Amino acid sequence: MTARTEQRWGSTLDSVVVYAQGAVCRRLARGSVPPDGRVRVAGLPRSLDPGSLRARVTGAADVRVTEARVEVEAEPTVTAVPDALRREVEQLHEEYAAAQGRRDRQLSRIKEVGALRPVPPARKRDDPHRRTPVDAWLELAEFVDERLTGLHARLVELEEAVGLAEHAFSVAADKLARASSDAPSAHVETTVSAVLTLDGAGDAEVELEYGVPGAVWVPAYRLTHRQGESSGRLVLRASVAQRTGEDWTGVRVALATADLRRRTDLPRLRSIRIGRRQPAPVPSGWREPPTGLADLFAGYDVAGPRPAGTAAPTGAGSGPVAAAAGAGPGPVPPMRPTPPGHPEPLTAAPPGYGAPPPVPLPGSAESAYPKVFGSPTGDLAQPVPARPGGRPRARSMPPAAPAAMAAMAPQASGLAAPPMPKAPAAPGGVAPTAAPAAGPPQPSGAELDYTALVLCGSDEAAARRGRLFPDSSFDPVAAEHRRRAEGVAALPLPGHAVRPRESAGSFDHRFDAVARADIPSDGAWHTVTVGEIPVGLHTEYLCVPSVEQTVYATLVLSNSTDQALLAGPVEVTVGDDFLLTTALPTLAPGGVCRVGLGPAEGVRVTRRTNLHESTAGLRNSTTVLDHRIHVELANLLAGPVTVEVRERVPVTSDADIRIDERADWTAPSQDGAGPEHHAPGTRIWRVDLPAGATTALDGGYEIRIASAKSLAGGNRRS
Incomplete structure (x- = not known):
């Protein structure tokens, strides 16, 4: 381990950007730059992604970062005493084991007493027959029964004690498993630090940025609407789970749909040529070596070995990271090359x-x-x-x-x-x-x-x-921490939840929370309020009486922002009454969708049909199927409503079949501007009904086919 000669700066976690899987944390540290410029900033998580550390100075133009590297320090704790929760689990485990031992000993006693049997003495060949001592046998049986009764009563008490001890132990163990992982081990305290080399003097504020696995999020919404209003409040909330190894306390949270681990390098396109074979081209990464590469380190060889106090860090888990470009006296640190x-x-x-x-x-x-x-x-x-x-x-x-x-x-x-x-x-x-x-x-x-x-x-x-x-450094402890952190990706999703990477499609969006939040590192879902999204709302009633004579209430929601609304669960509240939780589909900027509110008992619909079959044409060569539809609507609510009635007429691609419509319905728009896609042949009536009013809708269509033909597939009389 290296000698702790660097000046230590305290740091606080300021903001976190949670991606589809993983997060980028920003930590702030302030202090005065020491004469040697070397500063140690502690508090980094053990699951830190190798090579993700970035450091920059904010608010001081004359100070810059010339080197940044990660170091891991491990030392035994002063008092090797586990925390209260771990100590409670160990105590309950001992009590559970003791209760099991008492129960097992009681079972062995019952087995011993139950095995008591009268055994007559061995009879010799010349001995006469003896009378059986019935009184002794009965006394032994009474003793065994009395003893077993007391032992079984005690066994029932011990079984209850074992059940209670097992329940208490399982609850404490589950609480320990769900506890925050931002805690040191029971006997070894591990500290991950960023060792920085600053060039300049005076006070400075350094911003550290690093990536961590083990963080996921899914969107959720709460929709509040009042009857008769054309707008509503849609509150975007996020369910966030993280097990990064550090608690996010009072941090600014941002949510992004991008894939943090997606490679961004350009693909190598190889040309395919037809003709005479040509020599292989020089690889794109090939460059001539610099002149005098061996002489570059001649000064270090002449200076001799370095003192032990300034040796390069070789502790477990240390690895090179990217830093600002700069050169100065001292060793040349490993650096990431320029692509x-x-x-x-x-x-x-x-x-x-x-x-x-x-x-x-x-x-x-x-x-x-x-x-x-x-x-x-x-x-x-x-x-x-x-x-x-x-x-x-x-x-x-x-x-x-x-x-x-x-x-x-x-x-x-x-x-x-x-x-x-x-x-x-x-x-x-x-x-x-x-x-x-x-x-x-x-x-x-x-x-x-x-x-x-x-x-x-x-x-x-x-x-x-x-x-x-290639970087060959490998830290098995850090790899184990990252493996445990990535386990949050397997958490079961809440109801109607969709992962943001699936609902965002080919676009990426970012949502910034309006207030700071606390998210512990326990691997459980926590709700964070992101902000309020203005949306346009109006209530419409929809019915398809040919399928079901029930009217359903719907909210037509329009996205008037420049960001997409991702798919997720939405809690709908109309007025002061909570209605239901339903699924909201992905809604692009300017898009429109329907949110179902369930059956509307205050609006009634009735549908009747009539079919009249006749012939027409020369020698009755054409069969005419006249379908007539009668729909009645009644509004029993206290206010006016808009009802959309949907019917469907048959469609055909046969030139010998003709379909004539006789109704004032309209065909829905098929340009994709509406809230949903309609099947071919859909027809729509839109009716405005005042409070307590009724209306009747009449329509129909005629199907003309040749008399020698008949309709196939479907009920023509429906």
């Missing part, structure tokens, strides 16, 4: 891009085997096919490479290689020689993944200094 195409050039070359290697002597071990990419001896020029998504597949070494190269490659390039089979011996015992591959180097997919490469500093071996290698 290809970025305007800033790389300061070092990828693995194996160093100075030209020395030419091996004829007959030496180096010249007997093919060269391996990333080693001082050169590269292995093999084309790497691309997999879907544009990223190249990982390339394996050819079978002819001996097992010795598997040990040489990790030492030179830092990449782990699997053991290779031995090459077959050539005739005469002479090792086969493979000619080096010609052409430009072909690095593997892992070596071209610039987001996962780390620039090695002066503390590395001479073959790794100033070169880019």
